[in-house]
Amino acid sequence: MKETEEIINELIKFRNEREWEQFHNPKDLALAINIEAGELLELFLWKNAEDANKEKVKAELADIFSFAFLLADKYGFDVKQIILDKIKANSEKYPVNKAKGTAKKYDEL
Amino acid sequence: MKETEEIINELIKFRNEREWEQFHNPKDLALAINIEAGELLELFLWKNAEDANKEKVKAELADIFSFAFLLADKYGFDVKQIILDKIKANSEKYPVNKAKGTAKKYDEL
Amino acid sequence: MKETEEIINELIKFRNEREWEQFHNPKDLALAINIEAGELLELFLWKNAEDANKEKVKAELADIFSFAFLLADKYGFDVKQIILDKIKANSEKYPVNKAKGTAKKYDEL
Amino acid sequence: MKETEEIINELIKFRNEREWEQFHNPKDLALAINIEAGELLELFLWKNAEDANKEKVKAELADIFSFAFLLADKYGFDVKQIILDKIKANSEKYPVNKAKGTAKKYDEL
Numbered sequence: 001m002k003e004t005e006e007i008i009n010e011l012i013k014f015r016n017e018r019e020w021e022q023f024h025n026p027k028d029l030a031l032a033i034n035i036e037a038g039e040l041l042e043l044f045l046w047k048n049a050e051d052a053n054k055e056k057v058k059a060e061l062a063d064i065f066s067f068a069f070l071l072a073d074k075y076g077f078d079v080k081q082i083i084l085d086k087i088k089a090n091s092e093k094y095p096v097n098k099a100k101g102t103a104k105k106y107d108e109l
Numbered sequence: 110m111k112e113t114e115e116i117i118n119e120l121i122k123f124r125n126e127r128e129w130e131q132f133h134n135p136k137d138l139a140l141a142i143n144i145e146a147g148e149l150l151e152l153f154l155w156k157n158a159e160d161a162n163k164e165k166v167k168a169e170l171a172d173i174f175s176f177a178f179l180l181a182d183k184y185g186f187d188v189k190q191i192i193l194d195k196i197k198a199n200s201e202k203y204p205v206n207k208a209k210g211t212a213k214k215y216d217e218l
Numbered sequence: 219m220k221e222t223e224e225i226i227n228e229l230i231k232f233r234n235e236r237e238w239e240q241f242h243n244p245k246d247l248a249l250a251i252n253i254e255a256g257e258l259l260e261l262f263l264w265k266n267a268e269d270a271n272k273e274k275v276k277a278e279l280a281d282i283f284s285f286a287f288l289l290a291d292k293y294g295f296d297v298k299q300i301i302l303d304k305i306k307a308n309s310e311k312y313p314v315n316k317a318k319g320t321a322k323k324y325d326e327l
Numbered sequence: 328m329k330e331t332e333e334i335i336n337e338l339i340k341f342r343n344e345r346e347w348e349q350f351h352n353p354k355d356l357a358l359a360i361n362i363e364a365g366e367l368l369e370l371f372l373w374k375n376a377e378d379a380n381k382e383k384v385k386a387e388l389a390d391i392f393s394f395a396f397l398l399a400d401k402y403g404f405d406v407k408q409i410i411l412d413k414i415k416a417n418s419e420k421y422p423v424n425k426a427k428g429t430a431k432k433y434d435e436l
Contacts, residue, residue: 003112007189014196018203019210023373026166027158030149031372033173034252037146038365041139045358046321046350049136057135058186061177062195064142065188068173077167079174080116086171087123094127101128103264132264140263143361147256154249155241155430212373221330225407232414236421237428244384245376248368251391255364259357267354275353276404280413282360282395283406286388295385297392298334304389305341312345319346 004079008069015070029071036063113188117178124179138180145172222297226287233288247289254281331406335396342397356398363390 001009015021040060043052072079093106102109110118124130149169152161181188202215211218219227233239258278261270290297311324320327328336342348367387370379399406420433429436 003189007192010193010196014200017205018208020208020212022210023212025158026161027153027156028373030146030153030161031249031368034143034146034150035365035369035372037139037143037173038362038368041143041358041365042362044136044139045362046355047136049134052135052139054184057180057184058191059195059198061181061186062191064146064173064177065181065192066195068170068177069192071166072170072174075163075166075170077170080112082167082171083116083174083178084119086168086175087119089168091123096126099127099129101131103129103132137264140259140358144256144260144263147253147259150249150256151253154253155246221407225410228411228414232417235423236426238426238430240428241430243376244379245371245374248364248371248379252361252364252368255357255361255391259361262354262357265354267352270353270357272402275398275402276409277413277416279395279399279402279404280409282364282391283399283410284413286391286395287410289384290388290392293381293384295388298330300385300389301334301392301396302337304386304393305337307386308341314344317345317347319349321347321350 002080004069007065008073011066011070012073024070024074026071026074029067029074032067033064033071036060036067040064111189113178116174117182120175120179121182133179133183135180135183138176138183141176142173142180145169145176149173220298222287225283226291229284229288230291242288242292244289244292247285247292250285251282251289254278254285258282329407331396334392335400338393338397339400351397351401353398353401356394356401359394360391360398363387363394367391 015024040057043056043060069079072082094109098109099106124133149166152165152169178188181191203218207218208215233242258275261274261278287297290300312327316327317324342351367384370383370387396406399409421436425436426433
């Protein structure tokens with residue numbers, strides 16, 4: 001079995017034992033990702049990039065991944081494939097010769 | 110090689126070709142996750158959960174995953190392991206007998 | 219009329235001319251605030267604090283304020299009063315003698 | 328004095344007593360708005376729009392307003408004016424005859 005499928009299986013097992021699928025519609029899963037992303041952000045607030053607590057980052061990042069995997073599962077997305085597809089699309093929006101060494105958005109290149 | 114490592118390798122290849130590692134400090138990666146999470150959320154705004162555009166969800170979710178994987182790489186986290194660790198911690202915060210069928214937070218159970 | 223009431227009146231006039239009140243339930247207004255907050259955040263991504271585009275900050279901040287005022291109106295909150303109440307509560311969580319000059323959260327003071 | 332100026336004065340008084348201006352650069356204030364917006368969003372997670380706790384909404388909304396007012400002050404924005412300017416711009420993006428009764432984005436009208 002693929003590793004991303006193994007991850008999703010573990011998450012679904014945890015969810016189903018608690019009968020939480022009834023709450024996990026795509027919209028609320030998108031909310032959950034935002035909420036967890038905000039909690040990750042808080043670890044960096046008023047701080048330099050290197051001063052966040054690593055153990056707390058680990059926990060918040062795990063939460064973001066968990067809800068992202070559950071949302072991917074809702075839509076039947078293959079996580080590796082959608083990332084590869086996005087890299088391909090971004091390669092066209094950000095060609096190396098234009099994007100190298102600059103943080104500009106594609107519409108400003 | 111593990112699938113999550115393959116994903117990270119592809120993302121790093123894309124990033125390094127553009128010399129973007131200089132911008133990718135942990136704090137700004139946390140910002141990027143929040144920004145992409147907001148773009149995902151916008152696909153559900155003023156809508157029922159089932160009415161978001163699936164292709165757009167795919168693209169925004171891929172962005173969230175991409176920055177989350179890059180942040181995990183920054184800290185040297187094994188993505189599957191941190192998720193399994195979080196499931197274990199959540200199993201104690203949300204014991205099945207208390208959490209079954211309810212969406213309450215652990216401090217309200 | 220109070221200035222915050224004048225602001226809300228202008229926002230409601232704009233909303234009602236378009237018959238958008240039907241979409242503006244409190245949950246989606248909370249989503250809208252998050253989406254606009256993400257767009258504000260994007261203006262600072264990969265940048266130093268002073269390098270965001272001021273005109274764009276102005277526009278995104280106006281969007282955040284607009285949805286925040288509309289949400290306050292939904293609940294009948296007096297904006298000045300809820301801020302003064304929160305300052306009072308925060309004064310107890312962050313007493314001057316403990317909080318002076320430190321960015322620590324109240325539970326770490 | 329205008330009401331929005333009174334609000335800002337109270338926030339600045341609270342901030343300066345604690346010598347927190349040193350932390351309040353525009354980028355971190357934008358982070359703070361996002362973090363508080365995420366906490367507001369959490370009050371609606373897995374719930375219907377009308378089921379959030381009103382007292383908690385009041386407190387989180389006050390936090391969002393507070394950081395938004397502090398950021399407006401950083402740039403010297405007149406809060407009422409930037410909202411009126413945005414309403415004017417949105418009136419052109421969303422003309423009544425096209426936008427009436429639909430939640431579509433301006434680029435889909």
